[in-house]
Amino acid sequence: MHRRSLFALVALPFPGRAQSRPVAVASFSILGDLLRGVAGDAMESRVIAGPDVDAHHFQPRPSHAEAVRGAGVVIRNGAGFDGWFNRLIGSTGFRGVTVTATDGITLRRASPTPGHSHGGTDPHAWQDVRLAMQYVRNIEGGLVRADAAGEAGYRTRAAAVLARLEALDGWVRAEIARVPEARRIVVTSHDAFAYFGAAYGVRFRASAGVATNAEPSAQQVAALIRQIRAENITAVFLENMANPATLRRLAEEAGVRIRGRLYADALSAADGPAATYEAMVRHNVGLLVPAMSGHDA
Numbered sequence: 584m585h586r587r588s589l590f591a592l593v594a595l596p597f598p599g600r601a602q603s604r605p606v607a608v609a610s611f612s613i614l615g616d617l618l619r620g621v622a623g624d625a626m627e628s629r630v631i632a633g634p635d636v637d638a639h640h641f642q643p644r645p646s647h648a649e650a651v652r653g654a655g656v657v658i659r660n661g662a663g664f665d666g667w668f669n670r671l672i673g674s675t676g677f678r679g680v681t682v683t684a685t686d687g688i689t690l691r692r693a694s695p696t697p698g699h700s701h702g703g704t705d706p707h708a709w710q711d712v713r714l715a716m717q718y719v720r721n722i723e724g725g726l727v728r729a730d731a732a733g734e735a736g737y738r739t740r741a742a743a744v745l746a747r748l749e750a751l752d753g754w755v756r757a758e759i760a761r762v763p764e765a766r767r768i769v770v771t772s773h774d775a776f777a778y779f780g781a782a783y784g785v786r787f788r789a790s791a792g793v794a795t796n797a798e799p800s801a802q803q804v805a806a807l808i809r810q811i812r813a814e815n816i817t818a819v820f821l822e823n824m825a826n827p828a829t830l831r832r833l834a835e836e837a838g839v840r841i842r843g844r845l846y847a848d849a850l851s852a853a854d855g856p857a858a859t860y861e862a863m864v865r866h867n868v869g870l871l872v873p874a875m876s877g878h879d880a
């Protein structure tokens with residue numbers, strides 16, 4: 584407590600905000616967790632689209648504009664994921680540091696869904712742990728730019744987060760390697776796992792496109808059911824923020840059991856199974872491996 588008030592007196596990075604720490608605002612919960620890891624206690628970390636909230640189609644409220652207005656740093660995913668956050672930043676006259684977490688990442692094209700091809704980029708890069716490490720480096724750079732006095736702390740904490748993520752990436756690879764390649768096929772609600780699939784050698788089939796509001800046609804659903812039967816797919820999952828109705832119907836018609844809920848675009852609440860980025864990855868992989876293998880979980 585004493586140390587914190589001393590810091591505020593010394594750093595003073597934002598005139599008129601002498602009583603409080605600098606504020607960093609992240610657009611959605613996954614960025615918020617990576618931000619907290621680098622910011623530590625030196626900044627106040629806030630999140631706009633919180634746990635279990637669909638950040639593809641978020642509607643900010645006036646209180647959110649207020650939070651951005653008072654911030655020294657804002658962190659967005661970019662790649663078309665959180666366009667509402669760009670509009671929010673623009674509407675507030677924000678003059679601080681803007682971090683785009685996907686900077687420096689080669690983005691994938693969104694896989695075209697039949698009858699629904701709008702040829703955008705796929706924003707879900709965080710599902711590849713090595714790309715989440717690039718997110719951390721970008722956040723680190725932004726916090727240092729916004730608050731040079733705290734640089735040593737940001738660098739130290741970022742290095743610790745990167746070491747944890749590197750170990751996590753190795754764990755994911757070892758877990759997926761336990762599943763024979765031919766069995767590594769997964770059906771989910773929306774197309775959020777292409778980066779995960781490319782990084783770790785898993786094929787994902789989604790009933791909807793990369794956006795959560797794309798409803799598949801009857802023909803797409805029928806094609807997916809045929810595929811589940813033909814390839815004997817046993818790994819069928821709901822997601823925490825996508826509408827489960829289509830997938831439930833699909834699983835029923837294909838005669839397969841839904842294996843649980845993957846965390847795609849948002850963390851769980853603090854008492855849930857995916858309260859942090861690392862917990863999310865471990866939860867997802869912990870469900871995927873037995874389901875792909877066809878073992879009873």
Ligand SMILES: [Zn+2]
Nearest residue numbers: 639775793848
């Ligand atoms: Zn998504």
